[in-house]
Amino acid sequence: MAINIKDPSAIQEMMKGLWRDNPVFVQVLGMCPMLAVTNSAINALAMGIATLFVLVGSSALVSAFKNLIPKQVRISLYIVIIATFVTVIDYTLLALVPAIHKELGAFIPLIVANCMILGRQEAFAAKHSVGFAVMDAIGMSAGFVIALFALGSVREILGNGSLFGIDLFGAGFEPWVIMILPPGGFITLGLILLFFNWVTERKARFLEQVVAAEQARG
Amino acid sequence: MTTEQQSLEQEPSSTKLALSLAFAGLISGIIIISIFEATLPTITANKARELREAVFKVLPNVTSMQKLQFDNGKLRVRSEKGADEDTIYGGYGSQGQFVGYAVEGAGPGFQDTIRVLYGYLPEQRKIVGMEILESRETPGLGDKIFKDMAFVANFADLSVDPKIKAVKKGTKSAPYEIDSITGATISAKAVVRIINEARAHWEDRLPAPGNEPKLELVSKKAADEGKGDTSPTPAPGN
Numbered sequence: 001m002a003i004n005i006k007d008p009s010a011i012q013e014m015m016k017g018l019w020r021d022n023p024v025f026v027q028v029l030g031m032c033p034m035l036a037v038t039n040s041a042i043n044a045l046a047m048g049i050a051t052l053f054v055l056v057g058s059s060a061l062v063s064a065f066k067n068l069i070p071k072q073v074r075i076s077l078y079i080v081i082i083a084t085f086v087t088v089i090d091y092t093l094l095a096l097v098p099a100i101h102k103e104l105g106a107f108i109p110l111i112v113a114n115c116m117i118l119g120r121q122e123a124f125a126a127k128h129s130v131g132f133a134v135m136d137a138i139g140m141s142a143g144f145v146i147a148l149f150a151l152g153s154v155r156e157i158l159g160n161g162s163l164f165g166i167d168l169f170g171a172g173f174e175p176w177v178i179m180i181l182p183p184g185g186f187i188t189l190g191l192i193l194l195f196f197n198w199v200t201e202r203k204a205r206f207l208e209q210v211v212a213a214e215q216a217r218g
Numbered sequence: 219m220t221t222e223q224q225s226l227e228q229e230p231s232s233t234k235l236a237l238s239l240a241f242a243g244l245i246s247g248i249i250i251i252s253i254f255e256a257t258l259p260t261i262t263a264n265k266a267r268e269l270r271e272a273v274f275k276v277l278p279n280v281t282s283m284q285k286l287q288f289d290n291g292k293l294r295v296r297s298e299k300g301a302d303e304d305t306i307y308g309g310y311g312s313q314g315q316f317v318g319y320a321v322e323g324a325g326p327g328f329q330d331t332i333r334v335l336y337g338y339l340p341e342q343r344k345i346v347g348m349e350i351l352e353s354r355e356t357p358g359l360g361d362k363i364f365k366d367m368a369f370v371a372n373f374a375d376l377s378v379d380p381k382i383k384a385v386k387k388g389t390k391s392a393p394y395e396i397d398s399i400t401g402a403t404i405s406a407k408a409v410v411r412i413i414n415e416a417r418a419h420w421e422d423r424l425p426a427p428g429n430e431p432k433l434e435l436v437s438k439k440a441a442d443e444g445k446g447d448t449s450p451t452p453a454p455g456n
Binding site: 039068069070072073076077080081083084087088091092094095096098102105177180181 | 229230234235238239242243245246249250253254256257260261264268330352354356359401
């Protein structure tokens with residue numbers, strides 16, 4: 001079912017994944033790859049793109065066959081579909097970019113267990129048309145990529161003094177080794193969540209004030 | 219009766235459920251097999267190329283290589299059928315003269331098995347190069363065993379007698395010592411241990427200097443053509 005790209009609701013379905021319903025910052029899903037592979041910007045980006053491929057593919061399939069999938073076994077079927085896409089991307093990366101595949105290691109097969117992907121099938125793809133499901137999947141994975149990349153670049157800059165492997169500070173910089181290790185991931189994620197909630201709260205309070213001011217005037 | 223009928227309508231039979239799962243599994247299987255078959259040649263070629271490049275990297279001044287195998291108490295050119303274990307690589311110069319061995323070793327690192335390839339000159343009893351073939355060490359820390367050029371350079375001219383030893387960074391004083399990596403001591407020590415173990419394993423198996431297997435032309439051609447995995451003509455039977 002083709003949809004018009006300029007359709008405002010389709011754009012909305014896509015945009016909501018970036019900020020309002022960001023899978024990582026708002027829904028706090030997909031934490032395993034989030035913390036595990038974000039110790040450098042390039043790893044974070046590769047993981048994000050692999051997830052994008054899997055999520056868009058599975059969402060399209062699930063949405064296309066939603067009427068044929070028996071309710072009782074839908075979760076198992078979703079997992080079979082997701083696992084197939086993950087295997088495809090696993091072998092493709094191994095053949096095309098062995099160096100990045102080496103870095104990501106065990107975390108590519110683990111995309112199967114990313115609850116964000118299964119969550120989107122159950123919450124969205126199974127109830128909407130293919131076009132909307134794909135838009136939603138693109139938006140959600142884009143939000144996931146942004147989150148991974150934000151965490152990955154902060155951790156790489158502080159923990160290694162570089163971004164995409166390019167040295168930023170010269171020899172005088174003493175890397176904060178902890179940022180590359182798991183605790184650094186938790187600390188950075190916590191700070192980013194704090195910032196995100198702070199912005200959201202301020203925005204809500206600002207809107208409240210606007211409404212109150214208008215009521216007072218009216 | 220009516221409730222039973224209703225529930226029958228709502229609940230598809232278990233055969234139908236099983237069939238739909240089996241069908242999905244079948245399709246998925248076909249897709250996975252096709253992608254596996256489609257990428258296998260590239261993946262195998264990548265691995266063979268990586269290994270060949272590594273052999274030329276760890277042994278300077280080498281222009282061709284062949285697989286050697288320890289079999290029945292003697293090191294000989296590896297036959298087509300031979301198993302992959304107990305295989306090392308002989309490196310030869312442009313005149314076909316023997317230069318040194320490239321030996322693979324593996325062992326536990328900080329997270330997972332590390333596979334190491336090192337170049338060894340038996341006449342001088344020296345290690346002249348080291349490459350990490352596979353590792354899952356912590357990015358940014360443990361992966362310095364191949365990213366930190368100062369650490370890798372330790373292995374460019376390293377005496378193996380009595381034994382390689384990792385010492386604190388900056389305190390290397392003897393020809394058999396290597397400067398460890400700050401923050402990645404376990405990974406650095408693992409590399410040293412793997413090399414020591416591989417060396418102990420091969421110490422008595424290598425022939426006396428001068429008696430190394432001769433380079434067979436087939437293998438030189440194969441190496442030049444980029445078929446690193448092609449073995450030379452079968453070794454004479456015994």
